[in-house]
Amino acid sequence: MAITDQEIKTLSEQACQLRKNIIDVTSWAGGAHIGGALSMVEMLILLYFKYAAVDPLKPDWEERDRIVISKGHGGVGYAAVLAQKGFFDFELLKDFNKFKSPFGMHLDSNKVKGVDVSTGSLGHGLPMAVGLSLGARMQAQKWRTYCILGDGECNEGSNWEAAMSAAHYKINNLVVMVDRNNLMIDGPTEEVMSLEPFADKWTAFGFTVKKVDGHDFRQLAEAIDFAHDHQQGPVVIIAETVKGKGVDFMENEVKWHYGGLDTDLIVKAKESVDRMYAGV
16 A cells, blocks of 8 residues: 555654654663664664554564564664564663663564564574565465665675575565665775675575665655565565764764764754754
């Protein structure tokens, strides 16, 4: 079903709040992988507030959709969206990544409600997502698996083995999204380990590719709808994004792959987010 203007307005309000929550959790923790968390906000919001069949009151519901955040270092955004959805109280995140907190920098599925798969070791998420998708098929279940990859982790061979498997088994209950912000911890992806021609690689591995603006709800929603309807095999959505999106002094700055915020920077960051959403 096509996304409506009213849905986009509501989702944008949720995205604005999520960006501010990510800023808060980063400040409470003393530092976090904030740049990559901000770049995947729209994908997280669309999954948790429009598409994925999940229930915060029944986190172990057998018929729920599975969500795999393969870029597990984006946990500061993942934890914040789970709280926003209602899996737990946002105030609990004041202990994010602190001693004895259940909320580590990479979220643990045995400790955090709503987390289907523990990730953080890059390149492991897509293989597990492919396994989940095959499991649903073998059990004749209708739930889907959604997987968000970072572009930096796409230099891991395990991802391409998983992609080959997904195409071989013609998996059509899996939606793969790549947060293509073009930066990783050591610098631009094309300087560290070139991925281009990125879309052609996915095509060669048997995927149907959709390239979209990863901060445009309408484009993302249309690509997800296409993936749901496509029955001939796996679909990957390459979402072109901006690292640090919404916080002007972080955008496209590799140094904000990981960072902390003092009081002045918190204020500046939230003012920047407010400017981004002015008039929404």
